[in-house]
Amino acid sequence: MILEIKVLLITFILAFFLSFIIIPILKKLKVGQVEREEGPNSHLKKAGTPTMGGIIFAIAIMIVSIIVYIIYHKDGTVNNLISLLIVSLGFGLVGFVDDFKKLVLKDTKGLKPTYKMLGLLIISVAFILHLTNITNIGTDIYIPFVKTYITLPIWLYIPFAIFVMLGTTNAVNLTDGVDGLSTSVSTIIITCLTVIGMILGITEISIYGSIVIGACLGFLFFNLYPAKVFMGDTGSLFLGGVIVSMALYLKLPLLLIIIALVPVCETLSVILQVVHFKRTGNRIFKMSPIHHHFELSGWSENKVVSVFSLATLIFCIIGAFAI
Numbered sequence: 400m401i402l403e404i405k406v407l408l409i410t411f412i413l414a415f416f417l418s419f420i421i422i423p424i425l426k427k428l429k430v431g432q433v434e435r436e437e438g439p440n441s442h443l444k445k446a447g448t449p450t451m452g453g454i455i456f457a458i459a460i461m462i463v464s465i466i467v468y469i470i471y472h473k474d475g476t477v478n479n480l481i482s483l484l485i486v487s488l489g490f491g492l493v494g495f496v497d498d499f500k501k502l503v504l505k506d507t508k509g510l511k512p513t514y515k516m517l518g519l520l521i522i523s524v525a526f527i528l529h530l531t532n533i534t535n536i537g538t539d540i541y542i543p544f545v546k547t548y549i550t551l552p553i554w555l556y557i558p559f560a561i562f563v564m565l566g567t568t569n570a571v572n573l574t575d576g577v578d579g580l581s582t583s584v585s586t587i588i589i590t591c592l593t594v595i596g597m598i599l600g601i602t603e604i605s606i607y608g609s610i611v612i613g614a615c616l617g618f619l620f621f622n623l624y625p626a627k628v629f630m631g632d633t634g635s636l637f638l639g640g641v642i643v644s645m646a647l648y649l650k651l652p653l654l655l656i657i658i659a660l661v662p663v664c665e666t667l668s669v670i671l672q673v674v675h676f677k678r679t680g681n682r683i684f685k686m687s688p689i690h691h692h693f694e695l696s697g698w699s700e701n702k703v704v705s706v707f708s709l710a711t712l713i714f715c716i717i718g719a720f721a722i
Contacts, residue, residue, distance in 0.1 A: 400597070402467075402471075402606060403593075403597070403605050403606060403609035404609070406463055406467060406606060406609050406610045406613065407609040407610070407612055407613035408613060409463055409613065410459050410460065410463045410609075410610045410611075410612075410613030410614045410617065411613035411614070411616050411617040412617065413459040413462065413463065413614070413617070414455055414456050414459040414613065414614040414615075414616075414617030414618050415617035415620060417455050417458060417459055417617075418452075418455050418617065418618065418620070418621045418628065421452070421454065421455050421458075422449055422452070422455075422621065422627060422628050425449035425450070425451060425452065425628065426449050428503065430449055430450060430451050430498075430502045430503060448626060448627070448628065448629060449627070449628045449629070450498065450502060450628070450629040450630070450631040451495070451498045451499075451502060451629075451630075451631040451633050451634075452618065452621070452622065452628035452629055452630045452631060452633075452634060453491060453494065453495075453630040453631055453632075453633035453634020453635065453636075453637050453638075454491075454495070454633055454634075455614075455617075455618050455628070456611075456614035456615055456617070456618045456630075456634065456637075457487075457488065457491050457633065457634070457637050459613075459614040459617065460484065460487070460610055460611055460614045461484060461488065463610050463613075463614075464480055464481070464484045464607065464610055465481075465484075467480065467606060467610070468480050468481055476602040476603075476606075477602060477603055477606060478603070479534055479603045479648070480603050480606060480607055482526070482529055482534070483603060483604075483607045483641075483644050483645065483648065484607070486522060486525075486526040486640050486644045487637050487638075487640040487641045487644060488637070488640075489522035489525075489526075489640065490519065490522055490568050490636040490637055490639060490640030491633055491634070491636055491637030491640065492518075493510070493515060493518040493519055493522070493632075493636055494572075494631065494632030494633040494634070494635065494636035494637065495632075495633040496510050496518075497509045497510035497515060497632045498631040498632050498633050502631075509632075516565070519564070519565055519568060519569075519636075520561065520565065522564075522640075523560070523561045523564035523565060524557075524561060526564070526644060526647075527556075527557055527560045527561060527564070527647075528557075530560075530647060530648070531553065531556070531557070534648075536648065536650065537550070537650075538550055538551045538552070538553055538556035539551075539650050540556075540650055540651075540652060540653060541649075541650050541651050541653065541654070541722070542653060543651075543653055543654050543657060543718065543721035543722065544721045546721075546722070548650070559652075560647055560652065563643060563646075563647065563652045563655070564640075564643045564644075564647070566666070567639050567642055567643035567646075567655060567659065567662070568636050568639030568640055568643060569639070569666065570639070570659065570662035570663060570665060570666045571585060571635050571636070571638050571639035571642065571659075571662050572632060572635040572636055572639060573662065573665045573666055573669060573688045574635070574661065574662045574665045574688070574690070575629075575630060575634070575635040576688060576690055576691060577624075577690050577694070577700045577703050577704060578622065578623060578624035578625065578626035578629075578700050578704070579619060579622050579623040579624060579626065579700075579704050580690060580700075580703065580704050580707060580708075581630065581634075581635050581638065582615055582618060582619050582622050582630065582634075582638075583619065583704055583707075583708045583711075584661050584662065584707055584708060584711045585615065585638040585639075585641075585642060586612055586615040586616065586619070587708060587711045587712050587715055588642055588658050588659050588711060588715065589608050589611050589612055589615070589638075589641060589642060589645065590608070590612055590715070591658050591715035591718060591719060592604065592608055592642070592645045592646060592649065592651070592658075593605055593608025593609055593612065593645075594719065595649060595651070595719065595722060596608060596645070596649060598722075599649065601648070601649065603648070604645055604648060604649060607641075607645070608645060611638075611641050615638070618630070618634075623704075624700045624701050624704070642655070642659065643655070651722075654718050654721065654722070657714055657715075657717055657718040657721060658711070658714050658715045658717075658718035659711075659714075660710070660711070660714045661707050661710055661711050661714070664689060665688040665689055665690065666688075668683075668684055668687045668688050668689035668692070669687045669688055671683055671684075671687075672684055672687040673687075690703050690707065693706075
């Protein structure tokens with residue numbers, strides 16, 4: 400517990416001060432947000448705000464994780480810390496390439512969706528094979544509320560885990576659309592998984608989660624409304640990778656349906672909107688993802704973040720009781 404508190408505070412301080420260095424660099428490089436014309440009119444004023452800010456907490460997390468591993472790997476308590484870091488960085492790298500093409504190379508289309516999904520798929524498969532063949536954690540999955548494990552055959556576990564990884568990373572990506580929303584919601588979810596890791600005595604999870612929480616809180620100072628920096632796909636895919644890798648390592652992918660219900664609803668709102676519009680020509684929501692619907696219904700950005708974060712906290716408490 401003492402180590403977790405130490406790394407959380409260290410990463411918080413590191414991310415906080417890195418923001419003062421990296422945000423001006425992003426401004427100088429003119430790596431500014433490009434707002435969609437079809438988006439809420441209130442968002443047009445955000446154009447030009449530095450994005451790709453996910454590299455701030457990604458760098459902080461990477462530095463502290465490597466230092467912790469070097470210091471403590473001999474006693475075996477953090478053996479798989481680096482694998483959790485690598486999968487998070489892998490997803491973040493896919494987002495970085497997308498952001499780089501859009502914002503630096505001025506290619507408005509960014510990374511082609513096919514290539515983007517292929518990159519996420521490769522990372523997902525590699526991590527799942529690592530879990531099943533190297534860490535040998537098995538193919539057990541915990542059933543919330545029922546409070547029992549089921550063992551899936553490997554041929555079923557692999558595609559299921561791939562689906563969970565791709566779904567989670569894209570859900571967190573869709574949640575990133577209001578100042579501080581994705582950072583706040585993701586931090587609460589990661590905190591829940593970290594606490595569960597502490598309860599179960601899984602050191603890698605409790606330490607890595609604490610590192611990520613500290614970095615996110617440091618970044619949040621600059622990401623809350625009015626945001627001085629956005630995380631971009633670099634950050635949202637990185638955080639999606641953190642959440643899903645921790646959940647799979649804990650054998651709790653089904654728990655994400657509860658604790659990550661906000662990102663799940665964001666995803667469902669997009670799917671429902673597209674399907675309904677194609678069938679009828681009408682929209683269910685004023686705009687999707689659903690956080691934009693509430694914005695256009697008169698909610699301020701701060702209200703959206705507050706309500707969605709509170710809802711996530713409640714879902715996480717329910718999820719904790721389901722263990």
